[in-house]
Amino acid sequence: MIDFIYETDFRLVNEDRISRWITDSIKAEGFKEGDITYVFCSDDYLYQINVGFLNHHTYTDIISFDYKLGKTLHGEIYISVDRVKDNAKRYNVEFYNELCRVMIHGILHYCGYKDKSENEIVLMREKEDYYLSVLEIL
Numbered sequence: 001m002i003d004f005i006y007e008t009d010f011r012l013v014n015e016d017r018i019s020r021w022i023t024d025s026i027k028a029e030g031f032k033e034g035d036i037t038y039v040f041c042s043d044d045y046l047y048q049i050n051v052g053f054l055n056h057h058t059y060t061d062i063i064s065f066d067y068k069l070g071k072t073l074h075g076e077i078y079i080s081v082d083r084v085k086d087n088a089k090r091y092n093v094e095f096y097n098e099l100c101r102v103m104i105h106g107i108l109h110y111c112g113y114k115d116k117s118e119n120e121i122v123l124m125r126e127k128e129d130y131y132l133s134v135l136e137i138l
Helices: 015-028 043-054 081-091 095-110 118-133
Strands: 002-006 032-041 062-066 072-080
Touching: 002 015, 015 032, 015 095, 032 095, 043 062, 043 072, 043 081, 062 095, 072 081, 072 095, 081 095, 095 118
Parallel strands: 002 032, 032 072
Antiparallel strands: 062 072
């Protein structure tokens, strides 16, 4: 089950369609959907999580906590709406495009994809681009 929690004024458009897209993406990667919670929040909210849990004193667009059990994905994905808006401007893309990229990025991490090396980053971007291409609301 995919849940959306809002710790900011932002609200997703088409929650049901986005949930189906995430579910289909998880299945396409050979995993099962468990309990996944997206928390949409501010920069300050996510910064406090970054400091408190990861001891990182930086702003970020996403932090994910992976509670996967075998091939069943469970986790919490925190997304800074502020940071996504800034990144969308920086990369000259629509806000919802960048938001969905970040949302699927968290799921891809749960599926085992990494983004530390150049090769890993390339593969992650290819996967993100593919899943964005099949999303019908963009």
